[in-house]
Amino acid sequence: MDQCIFCKIAERAIPSKVVFENEHVLAFEDLHPQALTHILVIPKKHIATLNDATAEDQSLLGEVILAATEIAKDRRISTSGYRLVANTMAGAGQSVFHIHFHLLGGRSLAWPPG
Numbered sequence: 001m002d003q004c005i006f007c008k009i010a011e012r013a014i015p016s017k018v019v020f021e022n023e024h025v026l027a028f029e030d031l032h033p034q035a036l037t038h039i040l041v042i043p044k045k046h047i048a049t050l051n052d053a054t055a056e057d058q059s060l061l062g063e064v065i066l067a068a069t070e071i072a073k074d075r076r077i078s079t080s081g082y083r084l085v086a087n088t089m090a091g092a093g094q095s096v097f098h099i100h101f102h103l104l105g106g107r108s109l110a111w112p113p114g
């Protein structure tokens with residue numbers, strides 16, 4: 001996707017602080033962190049929203065989530081607690097239309113979210 005900012009980050013056309021990468025998944029620091037740990041975990045494949053994922057993406061999305069749990073362990077927030085959030089569509093706050101999970105931790109997180 002030519003105009004997608006996260007595809008460009010995955011291709012390294014836009015710089016970011018990468019914290020994890022494998023064949024299918026990339027994770028990088030959020031530009032505007034909302035917690036001590038705020039990492040975005042994305043599939044390298046362009047999928048605009050969770051609504052657009054299909055059965056073909058089942059293992060890919062599993063890989064993304066498992067990568068996030070490994071990063072949480074590395075960051076030592078797996079026992080203190082973290083949140084994995086995929087804002088989906090504008091009404092939920094999605095501003096970049098390439099699936100991403102926010103990995104948030106390192107502070108106490110209120111519930112329900114706003």
Ligand code: 5GP
Pocket residue numbers: 005014016017028029030031032033040086087093094095096097
């Ligand atoms: P959303 O609002 O779609 O749930 O989350 C998009 C996230 O991407 C936001 O938290 C925003 O700070 C982050 N973001 C937007 N542009 C960039 C960028 O160019 N680089 C990085 N590292 N994060 C970005």
Ligand code: ZN
Pocket residue numbers: 001004005006007008045046047097098
């Ligand atoms: Zn994309």
